[in-house]
Amino acid sequence: MAQRATVQKRAIEPSETQKFLYSIHAHNSTLPPSSLLQILEYVLDGLGPIPPQVKRNLSHIASLQKASDKLQSELRPLQDEYLQDSLKKIKDFPFPKNLTSSVPIPTTEELQSVITSPPHTSSISQYYTSLENIAVEKVDTARTILEFVEEHVGGIEEELRVMEGQLKEEGYFEPTGASAGDQVAIMLSPTSPTEWILAKVLSYNPDLQMYRIADEDPDLPNKTYNLPTPQVHLLNLAPHQIQKNDLIHAVYPDTTSFYSAKVICMRKVGGGNVVYVHFKDDQDEMGVTHEKPVLLKHVKKM
Known part of the structure; x- marks a missing residue:
């Protein structure tokens, strides 16, 4: 039976973290970005100590957000005042009362010039420029954090790959599933749990x-099966996992079927590991059971 990994990366599922943040934002549509930043810092802190460089940049983003909040609070009264003033100017603007009036109909440009005149527009424009500069700096700082994290995650991923390779060599790592091309032992019917090919x-x-x-049987070159995980056994035993007198299932020479056997010994042959076994009920005409060699990759524990 294919087994799950005994060694796994310690990590919070990103999707769960995202759902957590999104749910907070969805139920708190007025929640300011600075509060979301605090939540993000809390989540990150739960993963482990935050590197000083990342902490500094997060603190800088928080200070930028604080400055942005202050500017926006100052900007809103100006925007309200500008709107009220513009409405008053448009209301007081001389419009023709009827088609025979001598007052000309104002052009769009004339109306725009009335409502975009200083002092409000120049002040508002300055605030917009300051807010845009802060936003750009926040994005640049966030990119710096991302580059730092990606660099270190890349290093961690490489270390994990090296560790995984070492664990596989020593037999302490069991992958979550077989890859295309891997040889496996399969049980064709759940009602025959001792029959493996x-x-x-x-x-x-x-x-x-x-x-x-x-199917690996050369007489059945096009035979394929669709099988659930419990009916597929990964063949990934390490040398130290096989001991003398162990009872195992092994592929009988010149076949693709697994039979019960007892381990006699294991030797290195041509750079590979070969297990010498006594197959059950395999006596010759004299009643003697001879050792037979089986590749370690064709052996599974009972």
């Missing part, structure tokens, strides 16, 4: 936990 993985669907498998 050698096969090769064509593909794996992690969502459905289903394998598409090709």
Whole structure:
């Protein structure tokens, strides 16, 4: 049976973190960005100590947000005053009362010149410029954090790959699923739990936990199966996991079927590991059971 990883990366699922933040924002539409930043810092702090450089940049973003909030609070009264003043100017502007009036109809440009005259527009424009500069600086600082994090995550990923390789060599790592091309032992029917044959993985669907498998029997070159994970066993034993007198299932020489056997010894042959076994009920005409060699990759524990 394909087993789940015994060594896994310690991490919070990003999707859960995102759902958490989004749900807060959805239920608090008036929640200021600075509060969301505090929540993000809280989540990050839960993952472990934040590096000083990231902490400084987060603090800088928080101070920029504080400055932005202050400018926006100062800007709103100016915007309200500008709107009221513009409405008054338009209301007081001389419009023709009828088609025979001598007062000309104002052009769009004339109306725009009335409502965009100083002093309000120049002050508002200055605030907009300051807010835009703050926004640009926040984005640049966030990009600096992202580059720093990506660089360190890349280093961590590489360390994990090296560690995973070492653990696999020592037999302490069991992958979550077989990859295309891997040889596996398969049980064709759940009602026959002791009958296993050698096969090769064509593909794996992690969502459905289903394998598409090709039979390794040369007489059945096009035979394929769709099997659930419990009926597929990964062949990934390490040398130290096999001991003398262990009872195992092993591929009988010149077949693709697994049979019960007992381990006699294991040797290195041509750079590979070969297990020498006594197969059950495999006596010759004299009643002697001879050792037979089986590749370690064709052995599974009972």
